[in-house]
Amino acid sequence: MTSHSDRTIVLITGANQGIGYEVVKGLLAHEKYHILLGSRDATRGAKAATEIDPTGRIVEPITIDVTDDASIQRAVDEVASKYGRLDVLVNNAGINNEFEMHFQQVQNQKDGVQEKPDLAKMRRLFHDAYEVNVAGAAITTEAFAPLLEKSTATPARIVFVSSHTGSLGLRVDQSSDWHQKLSSPSFPIYRSSKSALNMLTLHYAAKFQSKGWKVNASCPNLTATNFSRGNGRPASESAVNIVRLATLGTNGESGVYRDEKGVVPW
């Protein structure tokens, strides 16, 4: 077993690109972290890890597909055999597979074409998005909980990467700056998956409260990644609050949903 007893071992899922990649870079600035860069594809993971840390001493790729139980278990076994524990888990992997359907709906509206929903397709999209965004995050958390139990960090931390678009509070609060943006009936699959993820955040915050773990959700805001087709702010800015939550001390919050400016209503 590799010692690393003086290091905080942190795993970020879906970190070979986008916001997760920037979280790895942000954590690199923190002393004494050993960063496991999660990627569902080993080659993409190795490339990203080498780009960020050519020495390979601080950033290490790890293959994990959050929709594949065998892949999750292999990742757990690898961390167990190398380090015997995990200190921080960042559930960042996420997808929005609704863009094509969304743009088609917008076009139909413009053309005055009566929408004919493809129910089978919609069911498939629901299944695939919930697999990654909801079940993937929950099962990864459950699978790594025994290694988080062995954490030597005080406190152990779990971060769920959520979205403002999953906030029921912002959706209904007409006085919020977000209301207009969020009140349009778009992306029901993605948005509801993030609302579900928010409930999981509260669930795990309560479940692990007695252990003193810090369990929180972060809202990245619209961020220019492949996910958003390049729209939004730089991913490095969206990584800031995730990195903060991943490095919280004993006085840090738990059971909170927020961005870098403050608390976001559930």
Ligand SMILES: NC(=O)c1ccc[n+]([C@@H]2O[C@H](COP(=O)([O-])OP(=O)(O)OC[C@H]3O[C@@H](n4cnc5c(N)ncnc54)[C@H](OP(=O)(O)O)[C@@H]3O)[C@@H](O)[C@H]2O)c1
């Ligand atoms: N970008 C935004 O505007 C925005 C706004 C709010 C919230 N978010 C959230 O931020 C998180 C990161 O998004 P992003 O913008 O950085 O997207 P991204 O650039 O598309 O990165 C998503 C990452 O998730 C990985 N992933 C997808 N399916 C996976 C699976 N089954 N198992 C493991 N990893 C998987 C991707 O792997 P591959 O490279 O192999 O595809 C990729 O590494 C997501 O949870 C997203 O919902 C994004």
